Amino acid sequence: MRYSRVLIVGLGYIGLPTxxxxxxxxxxxxxxxxxxxxxxxxxxxxxxxxxPTLDRLLAQAVNTHxxxxxxxPEPADAFIIAVPTPFKADHQPDISYVESAARRIAxxxxxxxxxxxxxxxxxxxxxxxxxxxxxxxxxxxxPSPGVNDPDVYIAYCPERVLPGRIxxxxxxxxxxxxxxxxxxxxxxxxxxKVFVRGDCTVTTARMAEMAKLVENSFRDVxxxxxNELSVICDKLGIDVWELREIANQHPRVNIxxxxxxxxxxxxxxxxxxxxxxxxxxxxxIRTAREVNDAKPYFIVDKVKRVVAGFDHKPVIACFGLxxxxxxxxxxxxxxxxxxxxxxxxxVGTILVVEDHVCKLPDSxxxxxxxxxxxxxxxxxxxxxxxxxxxxPFKALEQSSLAGKIIVDAxxxxxxxxxxNYSRAAEGEIQTAAA
Numbered sequence: 539m540r541y542s543r544v545l546i547v548g549l550g551y552i553g554l555p556t557x558x559x560x561x562x563x564x565x566x567x568x569x570x571x572x573x574x575x576x577x578x579x580x581x582x583x584x585x586x587x588x589x590p591t592l593d594r595l596l597a598q599a600v601n602t603h604x605x606x607x608x609x610x611p612e613p614a615d616a617f618i619i620a621v622p623t624p625f626k627a628d629h630q631p632d633i634s635y636v637e638s639a640a641r642r643i644a645x646x647x648x649x650x651x652x653x654x655x656x657x658x659x660x661x662x663x664x665x666x667x668x669x670x671x672x673x674x675x676x677x678x679x680x681p682s683p684g685v686n687d688p689d690v691y692i693a694y695c696p697e698r699v700l701p702g703r704i705x706x707x708x709x710x711x712x713x714x715x716x717x718x719x720x721x722x723x724x725x726x727x728x729x730x731k732v733f734v735r736g737d738c739t740v741t742t743a744r745m746a747e748m749a750k751l752v753e754n755s756f757r758d759v760x761x762x763x764x765n766e767l768s769v770i771c772d773k774l775g776i777d778v779w780e781l782r783e784i785a786n787q788h789p790r791v792n793i794x795x796x797x798x799x800x801x802x803x804x805x806x807x808x809x810x811x812x813x814x815x816x817x818x819x820x821x822x823i824r825t826a827r828e829v830n831d832a833k834p835y836f837i838v839d840k841v842k843r844v845v846a847g848f849d850h851k852p853v854i855a856c857f858g859l860x861x862x863x864x865x866x867x868x869x870x871x872x873x874x875x876x877x878x879x880x881x882x883x884x885v886g887t888i889l890v891v892e893d894h895v896c897k898l899p900d901s902x903x904x905x906x907x908x909x910x911x912x913x914x915x916x917x918x919x920x921x922x923x924x925x926x927x928x929x930p931f932k933a934l935e936q937s938s939l940a941g942k943i944i945v946d947a948x949x950x951x952x953x954x955x956x957x958n959y960s961r962a963a964e965g966e967i968q969t970a971a972a
Contacts, residue, residue, distance in 0.1 A: 541565060541652070541729050545614035547639045549576050549607060551803065551867070552656060552697050553620035554585060555592055555704045561599035563733040568614060569607040570643075580607040588866045588894070591705045611643045616652040616729050619643075619667075620697075622803075623657045629810040631660045640667045644674030649689040652725050656695055658750055658804060660811045664694040664743035668718060681718035693717040693726035694743040696750035701802070702865045712736040716746025754808040755823050760794050761805070762826035765833045768796035772840075779949040798925045798947040799833040799872025801861025806830070806870040834875045840945050841923055842885055848920070852886035855910075855919035858926025859892040859899075866894035873925040874899060881907040889915045893930065916942075924948050 583597040599605035621635040694716040699707040717723025723740040771778035861871040881904035927948040
């Protein structure tokens, strides 16, 4: 095996599962992170992510001494950088974490090493990474124009995984690998084929960078259509969920489900990288981002209109905080934005139901906001605001919603199992589709 020792920088949602899969596949792994708390947790054989099956595999990797974590980089055969790439306040990409990680590993690089960037990045970041490494290590040759036989090989390989299914999808999903030279790409495939069973497509680094951004922008645009449609239907007095079912009977129409907005570490962020690179040309992509970012404000306005006629301070129960169903991932969650706005504007007493967390995030530490159980929320609330369709919320009996005003951003209390309930229970349940 060419790669018997791998160092992975960044032990987050991608780095830690990737490190674990290499380790349980027989490769010695060093997990590198600047946070001592994460390093200590990993070295104890525990995960801080709450990802299914990860804890068991991680404990196995640590107990067999195939994986250990450190705050300092160590020599290895291959290096994978999986650090955050957020955007700044003006939606410009922030690749400072990538630069910091590259410069941190530079002192331990040796001839024959492979460096792979996994972080979702603007076009050209992999080339910049090679430049930063070359600045730190002038004694080594890195891929660049005119250098096709480098000492250190560099590639880009973005992830395509879904929280809640990360381990399964790391192994089974196809991967796109972009090398700065053809040999860089070949060596990267050899690395990933240690545990990846999906097809690996080799291309250029720029193509792989763009492919990752395009994949998530495509999804963002389609979600934006559904979210915009829900706003239009609300103003026209049309049930968007029934409309979607009817329209999707067309063999070439597949309208996605509207929701409270778009969250997560990819779809809510990546399209801005294309907009930043080509601001005049990326008009549809920008508009989709603006439509999805605006949806939480629409939900808040809906709640405010619903409670405007109350003669007392209403109790409003918000169901779900994560950015998608049945996970604890709160990154860029529109549900958090909605609860924050309701709390800041003192719309009422806000009860939050989210079994995937044991405490509220810091942004929700507000006087009128508190975390409660599902039974308490149903017993005390005047208004039920469904933001995330977690399984327990979908399993509720119709009778538990009686006497409540409902603002439903996911349609599960208006369609599916509760189809036509607003007619069947007329006078008992008032619904306000979102």
